[in-house]
Amino acid sequence: MSLETQTYTITRADLVRYAEASGDHNPIHQDEQVAASVGLPGVIAHGMYTMALAARAVETWFPAAEVVSLGCKFTNPVVVPADGGVEVEVAGEATEADGLTTVALTVTCDGQKVLGMPKAVIRA
């Protein structure tokens, strides 16, 4: 079953709020110069921010479900510009087996996949 694609916008202000809430104050998520010094193309979103959006999409599709497992690789950085924001799209495909629903996700930014094999298993 294909699920309705969710679109989210990430801004620098979101990253500041997320750093505060999560405790992840890595400056590569705030500071261009530090990001460049470790070879990144710019200020990038926390991988966990993008993963949180993937989880948010699952919660939108299956509001009452309990999440059994969630995982992904962080394969491409989501570069967040200083002005405006960047859009992230979360698409999903659900299959059921043995009382559990597996949601295979596709998370893209500018048409490029940013998470590797993102997947949630839920008890719907």
Place this chain on the structure above:
Amino acid sequence: MPVDQSLVGRVFPPTRPFAVSADHVAAFVAATGGEYDGGPAPATYPIVLAFDAMNAFLAAESLDLFRIVHGEQRFNYERPVVPGDELTATLTVSSLRQIGGNDIIGTTSEITDASGALVCTTSATLVHRGAA
């Protein structure tokens, strides 16, 4: 300088207990653009605990956070986190390898509640970028 191979298998001390409040869950949800209406915390919320444990690990090994890039994260849940929980994370270094001047560090954190029951196991792959 590469990370010391003898780290593999080392278990770090449990983090200080963290009291999950509805306000903090709401702040976490709001930061990712959502609206918290009570109930369980979002699925990625246990990263707050795992991150605390990782920071203690980085400090103990004199590793710089700004050199760390996240490679992978997995969560296996025994139950959802809810406000009122008092949680602790215990981090174990599960693997370590060097690729192209970077250290690829595998960690597993067990998150337990005040009764000692397992709430969530989460594993992370951390890429520690060597100095250029």
